[in-house]
Amino acid sequence: MTQDVPTIPLITAVVRSDATGELTVDGETESIRASESARVSEEILSRVTALAGALGRPVRLTTDDDRGTWPLIVHPDGNIKSGGEPLLKPVRTPHPAPQPEWDTQLSTSPLPIANLVSDSTARIELPIDLQPQSAAASLSAAGNTPLGLDNLGHDDAAVPSPDVVAASTSTSALPSRRRVRVSFLDEETRPKPASRGWRGMIAKSGIRIPPSARELTERTDIHAVSQHWPGPRTIAVVNGKGGANKTPTTAMLSAVFARNGGSGVLAWDNNETRGTLGWRTEQGPHTATVQSLLPNAETLLSPGAQAADLSQFVHHQTGDKYDVLRSNPTMLATEQRIAAEDFDRLHAVVTKYFRLIFVDSGNDESAERWLRMIDHTDQLVIATTALGEHAEAGALLLEALAQRDEHSAKLAAGAVVIVSQSEKSSSLAAARGVADGFGSLARIAVSVPFDRAMHGGKLRYDDLAPATRRAWLRAAAAVAEGL
DSSP: OGGGSOOOSOEEEEEOTTSEEEEEETTEEEEEEOSSHHHHHHHHHHHHHHHHHHHTSOEEEEEEOSSEEEEEEEOTTSOEEEOSOOEEOOOOOSSOOOOOOOOSSOOSSOOOGGGTSOOTTTTOOOOGGGSOOSTTGGGOSOSSOGGGOTTTTOOGGGSOOHHHHHHTSOGGGSOOTTTOOOOTTOOOOSOOOOOSHHHHHHHHTTOOOOOOHHHHHHHHHHHHHTOOOSSOEEEEEEOSSTTSSHHHHHHHHHHHHHHHHOSOEEEEEOOTTTOOTTTTSOOOSSOOOHHHHGGGHHHHHSTTOOGGGGGGTSEEOTTTOOEEEOOOTTSOGGGSOOOHHHHHHHHHHHHHHOSEEEEEOOSOTTSHHHHHHHHHOSEEEEEEESSHHHHHHHHHHHHHHHHHOHHHHHHHHTOEEEEEOOOTTSOHHHHHHHHHHTTTTSSEEEEEOOOGGGSSSOOOGGGSOHHHHHHHHHHHHHHHTTO
16 A cells, blocks of 8 residues: 555655756755656666665655656565656647547557556556556656656667767777877776765665765765875864863874874873873873883884884774873873973874874963974864854964964964864854854864763764764864865
């Protein structure tokens, strides 16, 4: 019974007389173009049938063409039935059209939709040669059919293939064989089939369907954060105001780059005033901190040192694949000061063993280690929440760096601002508004929605909601664009 077929997913299609159309599934639309309207209809029916097969049940399809709106039921085996009464559009002709005379022979006049689909409720009986067998065969009769399938099932010989067109080209116009040779190493330029949403379901059934614009954008971002650059890169995450989300930003960016681009990513807590990066990340089988590494810097820089030697000083994140160089939050700031030359030695060590270094900067913008961090930075990230004091502190920092020296001014102009919706009571629109406010100060500003997993406890990428993970991927891709 047609009433037993769920209305989810909501599937609609439009076929136009200019051989273009659209297929929309749950609000996601894809444009379709072919040599003629019938081909557009074939492609739509093929995809909807595959979707029904992936779901393992019939689906509803509402189509619209220049003749009317047609509610259909598409089954996984390709059978198509009426899903209700069609809404026909008025046909305007200069003279009344003669009424066809129906007899036992197959008429060449347009057939109503009722003759093309089998509706058990309406008890419509069809001749054997009109019984639907598949998505193509069930709509092969000529006439006024849904989806504009006037020519569905006609011989393809009427449309010359690309090979035929090429063969008919005059040989005098072809370039010399000595001048042009087809490369045997041509790369595949066609995008991989869709893997997400309803398109991914269809692609798994064997029908090659391109990804949506949303999936293509996500693939671009993944590609950006998966790159390896020649030489190490240092990314400083800064804001002079405490609680501005510097530590979560450092951890999430490190996770995105490590999970997609592979090993060689370090998150470094460059905070001498009780930095909490170590508290919010996984601890290794030791308690080493920056103060443990500094006395061993020369040994680690020696030609005989090996990458595994560094594991006793950093803490590997087994899930997110990056390493953490901790500060010591139990020590007073006066006991763990690091001078400029000490920072240089530490930086020389970590850039020898890591390709990407994300530095959680701390709050003291006057500290030697903070200023020296800026001198070594390749990409600046301003971390902030939507709170006015956090955003203002970030903006003031960018303005100050723009006046410091040429290198700092370049960092400020190319900065990435990441605005987090830190409170559930606030709105993402407010975070986006703050991001827009940085438009004249930084290269790009992005916003990240609220996520309970970001507040308190260990920071793990897998604990985030899908929308939050997507936002951090976009933020990381913005960082990658500056590397």
